[in-house]
Amino acid sequence: MSAIHIRLEAAQNALHTLVKQPLATLMTIFALAIVLALPVGLFAALNNLQQLLGQWRDQAQISLFLHQDATEQDVQQLQKQLQSSTGVVNVRYVGKSAALQEFEKNAGMTAAIKILGENPLPASFIVELNPLSESPAALQAQIQSWARLPGVASAQSDLHWVARLQAILALGKTAVWILAIMLAVGAILVMGNTIRLHIAQRRDEIDIASLVGATRAFIRRPFLYQGLIQGAIAGILAWIIIAITIAILQGPVDRLATLYGTRFELLGLTGLEGLILIAISAILGWLGSRLAVGQHLDHTFS
Amino acid sequence: MIEFINVTKHYPGRHHVLRELNLKLPTGQMALLTGPSGAGKSTLLKLLLRLEDVSHGTLMVNGVDVSTLKKRHIPAYRRRIGVVFQDHKLLMDRDVFSNVALTLQVSGMHAKLIQNRVRAALEKVGLGNRIHNMPATLSGGEQQRVGIARAIVHTPEILLADEPTGNLDGSLSTEILDMFRDFHQHGTTVLVATHDQTQVERLGLPVFHLEQGMLQNSQEKSA
Numbered sequence: 139m140s141a142i143h144i145r146l147e148a149a150q151n152a153l154h155t156l157v158k159q160p161l162a163t164l165m166t167i168f169a170l171a172i173v174l175a176l177p178v179g180l181f182a183a184l185n186n187l188q189q190l191l192g193q194w195r196d197q198a199q200i201s202l203f204l205h206q207d208a209t210e211q212d213v214q215q216l217q218k219q220l221q222s223s224t225g226v227v228n229v230r231y232v233g234k235s236a237a238l239q240e241f242e243k244n245a246g247m248t249a250a251i252k253i254l255g256e257n258p259l260p261a262s263f264i265v266e267l268n269p270l271s272e273s274p275a276a277l278q279a280q281i282q283s284w285a286r287l288p289g290v291a292s293a294q295s296d297l298h299w300v301a302r303l304q305a306i307l308a309l310g311k312t313a314v315w316i317l318a319i320m321l322a323v324g325a326i327l328v329m330g331n332t333i334r335l336h337i338a339q340r341r342d343e344i345d346i347a348s349l350v351g352a353t354r355a356f357i358r359r360p361f362l363y364q365g366l367i368q369g370a371i372a373g374i375l376a377w378i379i380i381a382i383t384i385a386i387l388q389g390p391v392d393r394l395a396t397l398y399g400t401r402f403e404l405l406g407l408t409g410l411e412g413l414i415l416i417a418i419s420a421i422l423g424w425l426g427s428r429l430a431v432g433q434h435l436d437h438t439f440s
Numbered sequence: 441m442i443e444f445i446n447v448t449k450h451y452p453g454r455h456h457v458l459r460e461l462n463l464k465l466p467t468g469q470m471a472l473l474t475g476p477s478g479a480g481k482s483t484l485l486k487l488l489l490r491l492e493d494v495s496h497g498t499l500m501v502n503g504v505d506v507s508t509l510k511k512r513h514i515p516a517y518r519r520r521i522g523v524v525f526q527d528h529k530l531l532m533d534r535d536v537f538s539n540v541a542l543t544l545q546v547s548g549m550h551a552k553l554i555q556n557r558v559r560a561a562l563e564k565v566g567l568g569n570r571i572h573n574m575p576a577t578l579s580g581g582e583q584q585r586v587g588i589a590r591a592i593v594h595t596p597e598i599l600l601a602d603e604p605t606g607n608l609d610g611s612l613s614t615e616i617l618d619m620f621r622d623f624h625q626h627g628t629t630v631l632v633a634t635h636d637q638t639q640v641e642r643l644g645l646p647v648f649h650l651e652q653g654m655l656q657n658s659q660e661k662s663a
Contacts, residue, residue, distance in 0.1 A: 144548055346529055349489065350590070351519030352546035 145359065152363035155336065163368065166332045170372030173325045174419050175379040177318035178407070182380055184310050186405050191270060191303060198269040200281055200295040204261045212289035213261070219287065220263060223280065225271030230264040237262060260291060274301035322422055325372075329365050329426025336361065337434050344434070354435050361431040362424055369423020373416035381406050441467045442488065442598065442629065447497035447507075449483055449653075457483045458653040460497070465631060467502065467597075470624035472640055473633040475650035481633040484650070485602050488631070489523060490514050502597055519547050522591030522628075526603035528583045530575040530590075536562065537571045540590045547594065561593035562586075565619065581612040588616070592623060599623055601632040605639065613639055621645075 156163045202220075204213070213231065220229045232240070237259040265284075267277065277297055285293040337344065344357055384406045395402040407415065442465040449458040458480045465471050473481050486492040487499055487506070494507035502520070509517055522543075530539050537558055544554045562568050565585040575583055584604060591599060601620060605613035617632065617639050624630040634640065640647060649656045 143550075147545075342529070343531055346531065347542060347546055348515075349491075349518065349523060349529070350543040350546055351515045351517075351521075353515040356515075356546055 144356075148356075148359035149363045149367075151360040152367060155360065156364060156367060162332070162335075166328065167368050167372045167375060169328050170325055170369065170419065170423065171375035171379060173321050173328065174372060174376035174415065174422075175383075177314060177321050178376060178415055179380050179383060180314045180317065182384070182406060184307070184314060187310070188270060188307060189405060190402060191307075198267040198297070198300060200265045200267060200284070200293060202263040202265065202284055202287075202293050203291045204263070204289050205291045206260060208261065208289040216263065216287060216289055220265055220284065223284075225268045225277070225280075226265055227268055228266040230266075232262045232264060234259055234261050269297075269300040269303060270307075274304060322418075325369075325419070325422045326426040326429065329369065329423045330430040331426075332368070333361050333365055333427040333430040334434075336364065337431060357435060358428070358431045361427050365423035365425070365427025366420050367423075369426075370416055370420040372423065373419025376419065377407060377412045377415055441465065441500070441502060442631065443498075443500040444484075444487075445498040445500070447487065447499055448495050449480070449487060449492065450495050456653050458487075458650075461653070461655060463648055463655060465629060467629055468624070468627050469646070470621065470630040470632070471646040471648055472643065473631060473648050473650065474635060474637075474640055475656075476635065478652075479650040480653040481650055482602055483653075485523075485600050485631070485633055488598075488600055489521060490517060515546070519594065520597045522594070522596035522599045524584070524587050524591045524599070524601040524604045526606040528575075528587040530583055530586055532575050535572050535574055536567065536578070536586050536589075539575065539586055540593050543590050543593050557593055558589075561589040564592065565589045580607055581615070584608060584612075584616055585619075588619060592628075596628065598629045598631070601630075603633055603635070605634065605636055610638070614642070617643060 202216075204216075217229055217231060220226060234257050238257045241259060269277075271277075272280070274297055277300060281293050281295050281297075284290060347357055384404045388404050391402055391404055442463075444461045444463045447458060447461040448456060450456040461484070473484065475481055483492060487494055488501065490506055490509060497507065499506040501517075504517060506517070531542070534542075540558045540561055541554050544557055549557070559568065559571065562571055565588050567582060567585055567589065570578065570582065570586075575586065578586065584607075588604070591601075599620065604620070605616050608616060613636060617634075620630050620632055621643065647657065
């Protein structure tokens with residue numbers, strides 16, 4: 139019999155065993171799916187948070203004040219340089235007179251300005267940055283390099299909140315990773331325990347097969363396929379759970395976003411991410427089975 | 441050829457089950473292994489199947505040193521042997537065909553060939569018409585014949601049986617042991633453990649008699 143036939147037969151055997159006990163199989167698959175949906179759902183939530191924070195780019199503004207004697211050519215060159223820099227979303231030039239108008243409008247100090255005779259306000263560039271495009275240190279270094287550009291007198295920014303935001307996100311990611319690892323171990327144990335029960339039910343068959351010359355691989359294969367199949371189905375189910383959760387949450391999120399005068403679309407898993415989830419889930423199922431059946435076979439073949 | 445050379449088997453903290461055992465069973469021969477309960481018959485068969493390790497000495501089976509056989513080679517070695525148990529060891533949730541086919545499936549034989557071989561083996565033991573029966577629907581004698589079919593379906597070099605007639609009445613025992621004699625006449629080396637003295641006398645075959653782990657009949661050490 140060819141290697142493919144042997145594997146097909148083992149897969150058939152595994153499917154047959156799973157179908158024969160539908161309730162136990164479904165319970166295992168649901169338990170695994172929930173265990174997997176938790177960390178993956180949190181990852182999706184973090185992605186959405188990151189996307190939401192990315193939309194607050196107007197809060198990451200840097201003002202570059204120009205020398206009073208900066209020429210038109212300096213201004214044009216500066217604009218080009220700024221626009222081509224990493225993480226820059228928008229560059230707005232505020233000329234001297236526009237700055238004065240804005241100052242008068244905001245500060246209401248028209249009389250005081252008039253006493254000065256000439257406009258004391260410098261021209262400036264307002265640079266809007268994506269706060270999550272670089273680390274706070276890199277953003278700070280970029281701002282310092284802009285401050286040294288010809289025509290620039292000084293740069294003003296408040297990036298402390300960016301550092302805090304990035305630290306919170308990093309903390310969230312680390313926490314989710316730890317949770318994911320713990321739940322992956324949980325998934326392996328769930329599968330290992332299920333397979334252990336199947337092994338107990340089929341102990342006679344394993345012992346007799348071993349007596350008539352079955353190899354470890356022959357005995358192990360149907361159990362591994364059981365773990366793989368259940369793991370893969372649990373991965374699909376976890377993907378569906380996340381998609382349904384996002385669909386349910388989209389309505390309230392829409393209403394909340396409207397209150398803030400904006401729109402926000404929740405992100406689910408992409409096709410590739412979903413496939414990775416299924417693959418990881420199948421591997422976890424396989425691994426749990428391998429541990430359980432390996433332990434039993436060590437005893438049988440010792 | 442089965443050859444035990446100064447074979448000892450003991451379990452930690454327990455007495456010796458087999459002591460300095462020397463016996464030889466040439467290829468194609470049939471012999472009976474007798475002795476009271478606890479004499480070491482089953483242990484001897486377990487050593488031959490490599491279900492247990494030899495504590496001291498050498499056990500050679502058809503040129504293979506079983507006492508030093510690596511674990512990964514054990515399955516291939518076992519596929520050269522057929523074994524029959526007193527309690528049949530059948531899978532009660534599988535039909536007769538599946539029980540017998542298992543021996544061939546583990547060696548990766550093609551399904552079509554398995555069908556033919558299983559049918560032939562069942563015909564040989566007189567169960568050609570019971571192929572799809574479940575073991576529970578068969579009598580004790582028939583269940584034992586399924587066990588025998590499973591042991592011979594791959595035409596093993598050696599056939600071992602541990603008290604194969606222990607649960608059967610006189611006429612059935614005769615039938616089963618005659619079946620073993622048939623296989624031996626076709627060239628298979630056969631070793632049957634039994635305590636049925638009537639059958640031992642009837643068959644007139646070489647006998648290895650064990651008492652407290654030692655071979656008693658030195659004149660018959662070699663069959």
